Amino acid sequence: xxxxxxxxxxxxGTRMRSATPKVLHELAGRSLLGHALAAAEALAPxxxxxxxxxxxxxxxxxxxxxxxxxxxxxxPQLGTGHAVMQARDTLSPGxxxxxxxxxxxxxPQSLAPLLQDAAAGALAVLTAEVEDPTGYxxxxxxxxxxxxxxxxxxxxxxxxxKIREINSGIMAMPAPVLAGWLGRIDNKNAQAEYYLTDIxxxxxxxxxxxxxxxxxxxxxxxxxxTRRQLAELERTVQRESAEYWMDQGVTxxxxxxxxxxxxxxxxxxxxxxxxxILEGKVEIGDNVRIGPxxxxxxxxxxxxxxxxxxxxxxGARIHAGCSVGPFARLRPDTVMHEGAKVGNxxxxxxxxxxxHSKANHxxxxxxxxxxxxVNIGAGTITCNxxxxxxHKTVIEDGAFIGSDTQLVAPVRIGKDTTIGAGSTITKDxxxxxxxxxxxxxxxxxxxxxxxxNKDKG
Ligand code: UD1
Ligand code: CA
Numbered sequence: 436x437x438x439x440x441x442x443x444x445x446x447x448g449t450r451m452r453s454a455t456p457k458v459l460h461e462l463a464g465r466s467l468l469g470h471a472l473a474a475a476e477a478l479a480p481x482x483x484x485x486x487x488x489x490x491x492x493x494x495x496x497x498x499x500x501x502x503x504x505x506x507x508x509x510x511p512q513l514g515t516g517h518a519v520m521q522a523r524d525t526l527s528p529g530x531x532x533x534x535x536x537x538x539x540x541x542x543p544q545s546l547a548p549l550l551q552d553a554a555a556g557a558l559a560v561l562t563a564e565v566e567d568p569t570g571y572x573x574x575x576x577x578x579x580x581x582x583x584x585x586x587x588x589x590x591x592x593x594x595x596x597k598i599r600e601i602n603s604g605i606m607a608m609p610a611p612v613l614a615g616w617l618g619r620i621d622n623k624n625a626q627a628e629y630y631l632t633d634i635x636x637x638x639x640x641x642x643x644x645x646x647x648x649x650x651x652x653x654x655x656x657x658x659x660x661t662r663r664q665l666a667e668l669e670r671t672v673q674r675e676s677a678e679y680w681m682d683q684g685v686t687x688x689x690x691x692x693x694x695x696x697x698x699x700x701x702x703x704x705x706x707x708x709x710x711x712i713l714e715g716k717v718e719i720g721d722n723v724r725i726g727p728x729x730x731x732x733x734x735x736x737x738x739x740x741x742x743x744x745x746x747x748x749x750g751a752r753i754h755a756g757c758s759v760g761p762f763a764r765l766r767p768d769t770v771m772h773e774g775a776k777v778g779n780x781x782x783x784x785x786x787x788x789x790x791h792s793k794a795n796h797x798x799x800x801x802x803x804x805x806x807x808x809v810n811i812g813a814g815t816i817t818c819n820x821x822x823x824x825x826h827k828t829v830i831e832d833g834a835f836i837g838s839d840t841q842l843v844a845p846v847r848i849g850k851d852t853t854i855g856a857g858s859t860i861t862k863d864x865x866x867x868x869x870x871x872x873x874x875x876x877x878x879x880x881x882x883x884x885x886x887x888n889k890d891k892g
Pocket of ligand 1: 444
């Protein structure tokens with residue numbers, strides 16, 4: 436059965452007080468609309484249409500990698516029914532599903548039953564029982580319990596306002612039936628809007644079966660109108676994912692201080708201290724320990740590795756048993772092979788650190804290839820940039836680089852060689868032995884310290 440999804444996103448979003456369209460604001464590292472699209476994608480639809488009102492260029496730019504989206508503008512915005520009318524031409528003969536760009540947490544599992552109902556010819560509405568139904572459309576039933584209407588707050592009488600079952604807005608139905616109903620919705624109501632919810636009464640009139648499905652978790656249907664609501668939903672999402680990972684065998688020192696903004700995989704017996712943020716695609720093996728205050732983005736961390744506090748890791752591959760930090764920065768295309776160590780105030784960019792090699796203190800390693808068992812002394816710098824181009828430094832297995840050395844790339848340091856501390860190395864060095872470039876130490880016995888000039892006070 437073919438599926439056409441329509442995502443409504445034309446609302447003004449005035450209460451966000453933002454120059455950015457509301458649906459581009461981010462929740463757990465992904466835009467609100469991105470969440471709704473992901474839910475739609477999981478249902479393998481034949482077409483997805485987004486109805487927008489403002490910021491069309493910004494929206495198209497944000498989703499340029501999703502060429503399948505059919506964008507339809509709704510201007511002016513005359514209600515949810517009017518919004519769906521703008522997408523009528525995108526409907527294919529099967530099922531139509533209505534989602535919302537500002538309702539990010541709807542799960543495909545909660546939508547699947549609606550699609551089944553619709554495939555059987557019914558109109559399916561996702562509802563919820565809430566403590567405070569203020570502002571929502573109310574689900575009105577007859578004596579037999581059948582849904583007969585959805586009445587908006589502004590059109591509701593006192594008795595209807597007491598109903599606590601509300602309309603989430605999410606619905607599914609046979610697309611051709613919807614197309615027919617759209618032509619019959621009017622705007623004779625308190626807001627002079629074309630209400631999508633009027634299709635309930637049309638279904639009753641046409642004898643189309645109406646199914647209501649209650650959503651399991653209320654946050655799935657929560658819409659975002661303000662930054663406060665955004666922050667609240669962010670905490671809900673983070674709490675849920677923290678609980679999920681604890682259930683999978685991860686120790687979190689404080690689940691309230693652990694944020695995931697992307698897709699992660701975490702192994703068993705991983706211990707994560709407070710204020711750790713995982714962004715993008717992060718994979719963490721078994722028995723990894725992550726200290727407090729670390730940002731880890733698009734990285735892969737092997738079994739038993741230890742990330743000490745205050746590390747900034749992006750685009751790095753850290754193999755098993757490595758040690759990073761405290762206060763280390765690993766930039767994109769860094770690979771640390773097994774047992775390697777990158778320590779305090781060391782920055783590594785686009786470099787390979789071989790097995791059991793170490794750079795423990797105050798170094799910059801960029802565009803470099805280190806073999807195994809290399810030792811980089813404190814303060815060593817690869818001078819990879821000549822002001823115009825980047826050049827490579829190769830350090831062969833077992834080399835020992837003395838402290839405060841500059842390796843002026845392109846340069847190759849031979850196997851098992853030692854570089855004397857304080858050297859500036861501009862030429863390739865042979866294997867073994869010692870290379871150093873230093874001014875010979877002198878002693879000037881008769882030298883006197885400058886004296887303060889007394890005349891000038
Ligand atoms: C709508 C429902 C209401 C339901 C509530 C759930 C109608 C008439 N009412 O209320 O029963 O309980 O959602 O939140 O459908 N939108 C457009 N174009 C428009 C108007 C709205 O695209 O012209 C989009 C908004 O961007 C938003 C969604 O539709 O994503 C809902 O709009 P909103 O004004 O928040 O909800 P109501 O119409 O008040
Ligand atoms: Ca409205």
